[in-house]
Amino acid sequence: MEEKIISKQNLVKLCADIIGGGHILIAPGKTEYVVTQDASQIVLDTQSKPTKASYKTFVFPKAEPVLYYKRGKNDVQILDAGPEQKKTVIIGAKPCDTNSFNILSKVFNWDYKDDFYNYRVKNFIVIGMMCEFSDRYCFCTSVGSSPVSEKGSDIFLIPLDADNFAVRIVTDKGKEFIDAYSKYLTDGNPSKSKEVSEKVKHPEVAFDSKQVHDWLAKNFEHPKWDGVGDMCLSCAQCAFVCPVCHCFDIVDEDYSYTEGRRMKNWDGCQFGHFTLHASGHNPRDIQGKRYRQRVNHKFKYYVDKFGEILCTGCGRCSRGCAVSIDIKEIVANCKD
Amino acid sequence: MEELRKLAKELLENKTVAAVLGYVEIEPKRTKPIVITNPEDAEKLVFNEYCLNNLAVYLTKARIKNLAKQNGSVLKLGIVAKPCDIHAIIALIQESQLKREDVYIIGMNCGGVAKDFGLEYGADTLASKCVPCETHKPLYSDTTLGAEKETPKVSDEVLDKIRALEKMTYVERFAYFKKEFDKCIKCYACRAACPLCYCQRCITDKTIPRWIESSPHSRGNFSWNVVRAFHLSGRCIGCGECERACPMDIPLSLLNRRMTETAKEAFAYVSGRSLETPTLVGSFDVKDSDELFM
Amino acid sequence: MENIYKPYLAEIKEIIDETPDTKTFRLQLKDPEVAKTFNFKAGQFAEYGVFGEGESTFCIASSPTRPEMIECSFKVYGKVTQALRRLNEGDTIGFRGPYGNWFPLEEQKGKNVVFIAGGIGLAPVRCVIDNVLDWRKDYKDITIIYGARSIGDLVYKYKLKEWRDRPDVKTIITVDPGGESDGWDGEVGFVPTIVEKIAPKAENTIAVICGPPVMIKFTMPVLKKLGFSDENIFTTLENRMKCGLGKCGRCNVGGVYVCKDGPVFNYAQLKELPDEF
Structure with missing residues (x-):
């Protein structure tokens, strides 16, 4: 698709316009993606470390009411809840984050449609940015992505020099969005940005996901799971x-004697009580089984069901693990 | 390092211990916990300024405990422990979660650890728990290894932060913690990493009735973090693992440290320092001052 | 926006005490428009909710051929079932469903059917029995073998009587040894033993089985010995669920989502699943 150029000063103006237009603007902060009110504070650095958490909370909040209720004597009244319909723009998203909606949309829509998620995604503009960060935990290239992947971005930024970004318009949604700010853009030269993006160092490919999938299919029972399960502390x-x-x-x-709300909250498969039946029976009673579930869900079940790996290779889970469990290492060792 | 490996190998070979909980280096300036049962693997063990984990957390895990049971006899579990980790082991023994004879403590003299993996170790990168540390030598151990060290001298930043908190009004302090707790995502990494959060069933997992709202919103986050701080007051040994494990960088140590200070001021008690002393809660005396609660 | 998490409201029309810890609710959807169009198939489940306590998953125990009431039976175990127990006739609960797949009854017409159930496991089987009985002429021999720990633990006693009274159904009720008392005119013995004794013929027959894992474990070899093929033995699985919609991620056994790909499976399908029940 088209390519434009924007100067850094104009990018700040564009961001200020987004905020001024009443939209929500999210940018990478020091350790988190944060909603920002001040465009001049936004730092877009391709070498920055991925934030500690992803930005999924903006489309799939950590806690979200799905309905409100009022109890009468015998009666109950249900009041609808729904996401705020506000245009949300994220700028400077890493390629390992941008692909997340493509993956998540599968499970939230494969049969019943979760409109809480869908409505937020519909109002979401993803401005991704090339990434030049890499540490021992990164493995985007092993799951079909790369530091210059435009997958999931509506618009993709590539720094051309100290003052300018190439603006690649990836989707129609992105085009429609950026057209409103065309005064800040000048015509681009795709060969220049291509030259930059081709020079980006890619993390080494750690495993072949197809091989991992096939190994998992044959090794549901394997001593490996207990090995990692014994070290895992079962947090989420x-x-x-x-x-x-x-x-x-x-x-x-x-929240009172008669009123309340039904919440949809994040939960994690590593918690022991996640699958605990009321009877006391637990199909995944030890941590090894739960870790097996985590790896299988990501690299086998989801692939079988939806044709996507449930992983973007961002390495956050490993980077943040209190006991240094490294999913890349574990998955790379899923071989005979 | 060699003496550690030699000792671990011997202990495993002569069946003094069934397993050794220790650290293995995965790259320079980065270690991770490991359980060794094969004497040959003892050579993997390391100890340095990047042994951040408090391995005492594993001593109450069912499957780790089961390792000690071998062919009808019960062996000890060996554990490589910094002096502060040993406080946790003592606290577990004080609270009857462990018997002294269940563990073989390989105590390490310690001059502090780094804030995080990968950082150049020095005064600026010292873990905040090490700043006010007074025990560089193990209080209890079966063998103590390593040269005695001093912690690099730095300003008392943790206590400074606590003092800053105390200077705040209630309203300011509430606002401060509300902002911090709002970041909480209820992943319970703090609970998981804590050697003293060993409850089989945490109060937050209980649903009949539900005491702690499970939702990670302000109210639910307050109820969780405050209740945890309460449950740890007079018990926390200050290893700082909760704060290190927190993916959202919530300064949990500030809260726990304050509770520890309070217990110390009111009852002259610090958890995990003496096997002879009963726990604070377990040593209630009618003559205790009520001032703290009134 | 469509809210898939929003339940219908249903009124508890009648509460039946089945055993000291098991109740049956007869429910009517409150919105007449919804009630008119509501339909489901035998074997499907739903989420039953007490506002303020949460939702719990049970099968729909009544037959789709008798749509005037939705029935569910539950044993009091956890938070939600305890809350359900406290409700009275006339109270309102939430109802989300129907969800999941169903027993392939249409495809099995012309066959003999053997129903084997234990304890509260009769609930999901009951809807199939009633359905088959309402289509009686489409099936050949029908055999019901139902057992519980003791007489007091038998659920749907009124149904059991109805089935026993029918000349076109062979109904065998059993209680575990020691669970009988004076005047008991049924069998005494564990379900697998009784199945072996009754020995229903496997030819042109499907078996529908549901009950505690131990009962299923020991009945399966009996059915195999009688010559039932894996494809002709059907059961329904239960796992902890929250959404029932194939999203929340906890009911899966291996790659199979019980809420979407199940809860009804034949034994051949079950054997393909990893041991993670």
């Missing part, structure tokens, strides 16, 4: 910072 840090982990819980919470 890995799931909650993940751009594509989507398991949730539905709980009711009263």
